[in-house]
Amino acid sequence: MVLFDCAQGGAGGAVATVNVADAAKGDGMSTAKPAGAAGMACAYSLSRHPEKFDCEVWEALPTAGGVATSCVVKSSDGMEFEMNDQVQGGVPSYRNNLLMFEEFGFKSSPLKFRVCFGKGDNAWTNHSPSKLAERLQPEIEKFGKALKWISRFEFIFVFVPINKVLKWWGFSDDFANRMVFPLTALFFGTGNQTPYVSAAIIARVFRDKELALFHYSAERLLHGEPDVFAFENLENIFTTIAKKIPARVFVNRPVASVERGPKVTRVTDKFGRVAEFDDVVFTCSTEVTRDVLKSPSWLERKLLANVRYFDDLIVTHEDHDYMEKEYEMHAADNEDMYFIRTDPEDPSKVEMSFNLSMYQPHLLDAKGARRNLYQTIFLDARGKDRWTIDAIDEKKILKKRWTRQFAHTWTHFAKWVPFVRFIQNTKRTWYAGAVTVANTHEVAVMSGFAVAHRLGAPFPYFHDPLAYSQMKLFMSVTHGTSLPLPKEFKNKHKAS
CATH class of the missing domain: 3.50.50.60 (FAD/NAD(P)-binding domain)
Incomplete structure (x- = not known):
């Protein structure tokens, strides 16, 4: 999502x-x-x-x-920050969207897309090597071949969920739960329904000549840092x-x-x-x-x-300790935008967070330094007993908002x-x-x-x-x- x-x-x-x-x-x-x-x-x-x-x-x-809303939040030290809430930006292929906004004088800000999935030995990114990608490299290469077949017979696979395809073709649970489902959650995670997203839609994310969001890599699944943009x-x-x-x-x-x-x-x-x-x-x-x-x-x-439709909860906060506990934060100057957490007890379920300051360059403190504000999205209220929301320091929560969206099953x-x-x-x-x-x-x-x-x-x-x-x-x-x-x-x- x-x-x-x-x-x-x-x-x-x-x-x-x-x-x-x-x-x-x-x-x-x-x-x-x-x-x-x-x-x-x-x-x-x-x-x-x-x-x-x-x-x-x-x-x-x-x-x-x-749902394309903006708001002002007040941080724990009293500073106020203006931010876009929920909708952040897109990819350059959003031509109709960009052209309409430009007609009214609004330009987008170009960015590089960086994401980190998992934690510890199960962590991997789109911008650097990882132990997980190295271990699962044979399946990553096999998945590339599967994507070609899915694209070729899209008229069939549009009606087949990705979890079925992975099982039919003998992919491991580790590859499905640690790589494919978290990746799917990036764009189609509403309601924690990622295993049931259409296989053909996932293939388009990689293979559509004009609209692909990622470039496939046989070594680590995702190649490079795609160009994206942020809205005003x-x-x-x-x-x-x-x-x-x-x-x-x-x-x-x-x-x-x-x-x-x-x-x-x-x-x-x-x-x-x-x-x-x-x-x-x-x-x-x-x-x-x-x-x-x-x-x-x-x-x-x-x-x-x-x-x-499913109910998800969006929490805006500045609890860096929570982020370090639940996600792989590579360094103090970490420049990843998105973070995907896999539930250790039910790996088919994910939570996701993103650093608003990496999408909204204006989020600076009084000294001009980047102010890390995070949004964590808890998916599907029916499974809220497994959410990690209680681990977020209540004093560092700036805003909570429920959203109801349809799922891409x-x-x-x-x-x-x-x-x-x-x-x-x-x-x-x-x-x-x-x-x-x-x-x-x-x-x-x-x-x-x-x-x-x-x-x-x-x-x-x-x-x-x-x-x-x-x-x-x-x-x-x-x-x-x-x-x-x-x-x-x-x-x-x-x-x-």
Whole structure:
């Protein structure tokens, strides 16, 4: 899970609305969505055509941004630090996300990704040799061959959990528990479901030509330190977008019900206020959608119930002693970002921490020295009796926050993702958000652009080959439609 990003878009049950001027009829058309990354991307794209669209965004939370929040914490010595909370950054392939933020004047900060897994003799990293990698090197090499087969038959392995693949091909429990599952937890760890993540998704992490997060190494599994980036203050970013686009963005406006009629959809908020729209875009969790959507179709009811959610606890603290006890901290000047802890009694379960100061360069003390602030993520509240949270000095805890996210289990890709296309535009209702595919900020942004494109607001980044290629694939998966490249951009794409 760790997550460069963990965007689910408006998890509080917001709905946004877009009114589109119909040139033929002269009346208004509307759409609805929350103000997370997906909702704001959709609203931004629609708002680029004010002559066609009149857009509203309803967000349950106090600020736009969904799970991409920022906050101020006060340290034990009274210093205050401004930080991004939960969503931190991403990889350079997040082109749609980066391009949208750049349009509003926000740049990302380039970084090198460093991670340490395990502790003691079971510790290994992506940047230096280790005893564990040396001992398991034959299996690491074998895993590389397995990844090739998984990629070749992706249409099959997308429905197979990684733990099954490892058992079928004779990998040891040590390799699975010490290397593969902790690595999987980095991006897909929500709810401690790493053994059940789709094998095909893990293969893409290594082998996707455009979107791979890591380079495979036959010696130590991960090769080198990938380029990543950190976001600027996310609350500032989304507040700025909300102010600058023509759409009307309402915060603190949770939705109570959505009732679809033959011609219009009635949306009622928790305060009893009612508005009517032609189209509705849900960019909240499927749980919220199920709660507020009245009279869903049979297929909507079945599919929305197929997404599984888990409760995780995020603790922001500055207990370095706890970190040294539970994780491998190589030195006082350790520059690792992420740390993964494997439960010694149940190695299939992990906890994860990261050093916020390695992601947020502005976290300096009064003397300009780096101030180590940590976030530890405890996964799946159902297993909280095994959490190490009690080992953190309560006096050094700066903030606690619960989060509820969907898991990337194989069932997510077998019982939900392939079928989302079939409920798009059901009674002029649309579905967006990272939940449509995978929990990243890039997916969330693309999902908003996709719905806007279907409604008549052309995809804004045809000029960028990588942004376009990702969007083209996303549209085919979640909408079952193509995204033809306009003629004026074809020569540029060929040249690239």
